[in-house]
Amino acid sequence: xxxxxxxxxxxxxxxxxxxxxxxxxxxxxxxxxxxxxxxxxxxxxxxxxxxxxxxxxxxxxxxxxxxxxxxxxxxxxxxxxxxxxxxxxxxxxxxxxxxxxxxxxxxxxxxxxxxxxxxxxxxxxxxxxxxxxxxxxxx
Numbered sequence: 001x002x003x004x005x006x007x008x009x010x011x012x013x014x015x016x017x018x019x020x021x022x023x024x025x026x027x028x029x030x031x032x033x034x035x036x037x038x039x040x041x042x043x044x045x046x047x048x049x050x051x052x053x054x055x056x057x058x059x060x061x062x063x064x065x066x067x068x069x070x071x072x073x074x075x076x077x078x079x080x081x082x083x084x085x086x087x088x089x090x091x092x093x094x095x096x097x098x099x100x101x102x103x104x105x106x107x108x109x110x111x112x113x114x115x116x117x118x119x120x121x122x123x124x125x126x127x128x129x130x131x132x133x134x135x136x137x138x139x
Contacts, residue, residue, distance in 0.1 A: 032107060039106040040136040042086040046079060047116050050090060050098050051125060058122045065096050
């Protein structure tokens with residue numbers, strides 16, 4: 001009478017370990033990319049109140065950009081020199097473009113700046129810079 005086999009053979013266990021290794025090799029880079037996007041959302045979220053203030057100012061002044069292109073004119077306090085989060089600072093350009101600079105944080109590089117620029121009527125805004133090329137935001 002033959003004894004019945006109990007358990008798994010060595011080759012079956014090796015196949016399972018190989019499958020888990022392949023899945024981990026694919027999942028880990030994707031997870032790191034999602035972590036960067038999640039951390040960068042703090043940077044883009046901080047740009048939204050500035051954008052809203054510029055749009056409101058442009059509507060109330062009759063679209064005179066010279067009256068809406070500084071934090072003082074918008075009655076805003078822009079974040080500058082923060083070191084404990086993803087966002088370092090936000091600046092407003094002469095044309096109303098908003099530039100956000102991140103910190104080196106959770107895989108984000110400090111040079112991954114993001115620029116949010118308006119069209120001529122300040123109705124359509126579009127992203128440019130490293131935030132767009134790295135896939136952190138979409139237009």
